[in-house]
Structures are given as structure tokens and as C-alpha cells.
Amino acid sequence: MAEILGVGIDLIEIDRVAAVLERQPRFAERCFTEAERAYCMSRKFPPQHFAARFAAKEAVGKALGIGMTRWQEAEMVRGRGAPTAILTGRCLRRAADMGVVEVLLSVTHSRGMAAAVAILRGA
Numbered sequence: 001m002a003e004i005l006g007v008g009i010d011l012i013e014i015d016r017v018a019a020v021l022e023r024q025p026r027f028a029e030r031c032f033t034e035a036e037r038a039y040c041m042s043r044k045f046p047p048q049h050f051a052a053r054f055a056a057k058e059a060v061g062k063a064l065g066i067g068m069t070r071w072q073e074a075e076m077v078r079g080r081g082a083p084t085a086i087l088t089g090r091c092l093r094r095a096a097d098m099g100v101v102e103v104l105l106s107v108t109h110s111r112g113m114a115a116a117v118a119i120l121r122g123a
Contacts, residue, residue, distance in 0.1 A: 005098050006120035008062030010055040014114055017054060018047035031057070031071035039078070051114035052076075052107045059118035060085050060103060064094045076105065083107060085118065099123065 020027050028037050032053060040049040056076045061068030068074065073091040076083050085103040087095050095103070102121040107114070 002101075003099075003122040004119060005100055005122045006063035006065065006118075008059035008064070008118040009116070010058035010062065011113060011115045012051050012055050012058075014048050014051045014109065014112055017051040017114075021047055021050060033072050033075045035077070036075060048109050048114065052109050052116065055114045055116035056083070056085065056105050056107050056118065059105070059116040060087075060091065063103075063118040063120045064091060064098070066090065066094050076107070095120065 028040075028050065032040070032050065036053050040046045040053065043049045053076045057068050057071055057074045060074040070090055073087060073089040075086045075088075077086055083105045085105055087103065098120065099122045100120045101123050104119040104121060105116060107116040109115070
């Protein structure tokens with residue numbers, strides 16, 4: 001039986017992310033990996049997808065209990081099923097200390113909001 005070691009949730013306004021992307025062009029480079037940026041920029045309305053990833057990163061930081069200050073250390077990746085997160089650096093060390101074996105993500109967005117939930121699963 002898998003143990004839940006942490007849960008995090010985040011909600012953000014897409015317009016807020018769009019405004020930051022416009023005002024601070026380096027925001028995307030600072031907060032998102034090259035793969036995340038490429039995916040978001042390939043979509044019809046990139047701010048919606050950047051917002052979903054931002055919410056996912058915040059949710060992961062909350063689940064880890066460390067907050068999120070090193071944005072690229074939690075990368076949201078899409079596979080054939082639900083998205084997941086690849087952790088590096090401080091996030092990976094914290095997850096290892098906690099006994100995390102998997103980071104489960106659920107993300108959603110509407111016209112105006114993006115939300116994410118992260119669940120940390122142990123053995």
C-alpha cells in the first residue's frame with residue numbers, strides 16, 4: 001500500500017501570468033525549463049500553459065514543505081497519461097529525505113484560472 005507523504009495545491013489567474021510574461025521577458029527563462037518553454041510556446045495561448053505549469057511548481061513546493069524558490073528544480077512533464085514532475089537539486093534532496101518515490105500531478109485550466117494539485121507518494 002502506497003503512503004501519501006505530502007499534498008499541495010495552487011490556483012493562479014492566467015491574466016496575471018500573461019502580464020508578467022509581457023512585462024518581464026526573462027520570467028519564462030527564470031521559472032521554466034527549456035522543454036517547458038518549448039511546449040508552452042507551441043500552444044495557441046501560451047500564458048494558459050505557463051500558468052498551469054507555474055501552479056504545478058507551486059503545488060510541488062507546498063507538498064514538499066519547502067515552498068518554491070528554485071523554479072526549474074520541479075519540471076512538469078507530460079507523458080501519455082497524467083503529467084508528472086521531474087525533481088532536481090534541493091527539491092530532489094527534500095523528496096529523497098521524505099521517502100518520495102513518485103510525484104503525481106493534476107492540472108486544469110479554464111478561461112481565467114489555472115490550478116494544480118501535487119501528491120507525493122511513498123513506497
